[in-house]
Amino acid sequence: MDLLWTNLRIPVEEDSLLLTTIARKLNVPEQSISGLRFARRSLDARKKPHLVFVYTIQLSLNVPNTEVSRILARVPGIKEVQPEEPVLWPKPSKKLKSRPVVIGAGPAGYFAALALARRGYAPLVLERGDRIEERTRKVQEFWDAGTLDTESNVQFGEGGAGTFSDGKLTTRIQDRRIADVLDTFVKHGAPAEILFLAKPHIGTDILKEVVRGIREEIKALGGEIRFRSKVTGLIPSGDRLQRVVVNGGEEIPTEAAILAIGHSARDVYEFLFNSNIALEKKGFAIGLRVEHPQALINLSQYGVEEHPHVGPADYQLTFQDVRTGRGAYAFCMCPGGRVVAAASEEGGVVTNGMSGYARDTNIANSAIVVTVGADDFPTAHPLAGLEFQREWEHKAFLAGGKEYRAPAQRVVDFLAGRVSEHFDLPATYTPGIVPCELHSVLPAPVGDVLNRALRVFNGKIKGFAGEKATLTGIETRTSSPIRIVRNGQGESLSMAGLYPAGEGAGYAGGITSAAVDGLRMAENLMAQYAKVE
Template identity: 60%
Template sequence: MDIIWPDLKISIDEDEAQLPDFIGHKLGIADDRISNFRVLRRAVDARKKPSIYFVYTVGFTLEGSKQELRRILSRNSHLRKNVSEPEKKTEHKPEKKLLHRPVVIGAGPAGYFAALALAEAGYKPLVLERGEAVENRGKSVQRFWQEGRLNLESNVQFGEGGAGTFSDGKLTTRIHDDRTRYVLDTFVQFGASPEILFQAKPHIGTDVLTSIVKNMRKRIQELQGEVRFETKVTGLSFRDGRLYAVMAGGEAIPAEAVILAVGNSARDVYGFLFKAGVMIERKPFAIGLRIEHDQSFINWSQYGMESHPRLGAAEYQLTYKDSSTGRGAYSFCMCPGGRVIASSSEEFGVVTNGMSEWARDSGVANSAIVVTVRPEDFSSEHPLAGVEFQRSWEHRAFLLGGESYRAPAQNTMDFINNKLTGELSGKYTYAPGVVPANLRQTLPPEIGEVLARSFLDFDRKIKGFLKDSVLTGVETRTSAPVRILRDETGQSPSAKGLFPAGEGAGYAGGIMSSAVDGLRMAEKLISMYTVSYRE
């Protein structure tokens, strides 16, 4: 009988390899009756720090007679039988034949997972990416961080792997979709640690992600898909409301099915879609600042100890509801043992983000603290008003930073008191560098006030949160400021053949949900079209 044991708690100092022995002892049976043991999930319980536990959900096969197994289950109500449901296969009859191979625009998580699904189904997709392959992209990013020389087409936002490549590589998500397991398995297949399959808060890290995306590219190519880098899409051509070509790299590429998987920084794409009559609407997002602490302080606050070899760098998650405005403030993209990075993709704008490598060993913790903004906060009802809202505050940060892509920074207490910082008192990691400033000038006044009140609340939740912490701004690219509408078929209602996908289309937030949405749109395309072209 296959058994699931949830909420199995052991000390972090106990050996995980001894779990089968522990189970045998608890059930009063011989160890050799337990087989097929596997860890399904592992989380940390630090509620009674410094006594910290790992909480496991494990699966195993238990040998014995039916009568004995029923007796064991009746005595141990926390155990349950693992009843796996047969895989449901959806039969579909594609309506049309594709005359040309499908095109995927964007090589981020949504784009690459869509392309992989299409390639595995025999559709030989063409992937168009404006930025460089990840090997060269990394050089362009380092040049920007070290010298302030921004490559407008290949940077932290644009290039193979998408914006998530230069991040912590978090795979946590709030969505409940069976495709998430496929995404995790695929990451492991292409080089991620198998631990991500059972960690409660899995992450990959920038250093590992760069090799994973290369391996995904190679697999797509092995399946006769094509990936073109440094190929900027400048427009889509429609006839009678239906897509027939993609304008890219100076040519018109015939296409009647396109998965649009650009990131939330592809503002020029939003522009030509709007001019072409593709239906776009404003949507809320969040803006704010990055806060940095010594990682050892965060470890103490969360674990009651400075470090432990089995715990790694501690994380935190904070939320605040402002009673006077109704706005929410929250920590976003928290990067333990990481650094704050320059993430601009346009001239004359400063954008911050956070990044960690797999080891999370920089010694500095950072997180965005952001506040929700609504369409009514924008200057107009234009569908792209949110883009201009972001751009205006990024430009103010650029001016405050000395017009050189250095970022304005401030001691947190000075921000609360609306006081210019003369000298920074904590750790800060942003490159190409920072300039002491008053970050209230990089945010709408009401947003600044809500942030200040949220910091005071967070200091009550994590004692000492305000002390020796430094803020850097501005964080504007939390999610897309628009949604590209799509109908039940996955297509734009005003542009048949166009399948908007992922974070840039307004349907995802993060690596996992973007990958899942890319898969979903590939499935939609496959359900509608069968292959008839020859390449």
């Protein structure tokens, strides 16, 4: 009989003896336990430095049914596993004349393409940037020398923006497809622990290998992937998609395309607007990156500067400003990471956080951002949020000396309104930093809320606003400033056969939710269209 055990609490020091501990708690022989699978593991640090892992596990017991009944009655949190209902696929009503196209090779695009390829649809993937190997070289050139390739960078190219991040897979959504996403990552080289950790992450180093593996599976199943192939137009027949235009000239016939462009494809948003595709402006958040010694965060979260049984600590911080109604929060927290240059357009500075799987830089960083919305944007135009981002990225570019260096300031100096004369914790951002009064590169309401939020966060994590805290700016790409409106079947309201997907469409936030949305749009496509024979 398969059993599910929730809220199983194990001191971190006993984690290596987990099977023995489980057998002891159930009062059964170790050899009677089989099929042990971790469904979830989180960390309870409320009684630091005494830390506890909290597990949800699934297991089978080779003991008499009477003993199982006694365990069910005696041990809290254990119940029988209910079988999952099978997924029933609808029968499509139309047959494709041309293979489906997937626009973008980020998580939404690649998982959509993989789902289509696994069911024989042989999709064509069009990606404006380079494959991951060449893209990595271009990104490093930008970080080392400030040489920006506007088509292949931290935002554009195989793997999407999440490839140069912490590789976090946490998500607030609940969806059956999450298991498929995580299983696929593991199949292609991600550590198996992501299947059960409460806060799973891969790291940019491993994520690059995973992306390569997904690419090769799509190709092996009959799909095709073309790099340096930017979609620059959509040609309809009536109100239905008929062709996509690539690189301003080539026309590729297709009746069904998944549009997974990522949240920074501003030129695509512009041609969509000019093509009368229904768009809505959407709120997002902007702010600054803050860096601290990792030991400072560990001490606050674990009670010790370094714990032998757990990795570097993270944090979640939120603040609701009663004066303005705006929220401030920590975003994309990267333990043991670094701050990276993430611009995709000339004349703008953008920051982001990144870390490898080991999270071993001894520096913690996170964006501290404030919500902005339609009232902050200069006009009521659907693309006004995009122009708002550009404005503040350009101000940061000018403040940094026009060479993609980032304006920077100690937190204590930001709160005091003075330019930093030195940095107790040198910023990790490359190509480098320039001391600056960071309020000058932020909208005044955002800077005011950050002032109050940082003081509140300092009360939650001692030293958060101390002398060993460094700020760099500006963080603007927290999510898409635009939503591409779609109907209940996932198609654009303006063009049948066009399926907006992922972060760039305004329906996801992060690697896992974008991948899930890509799978969902692939399912919607396959529900309507049978594959080309």
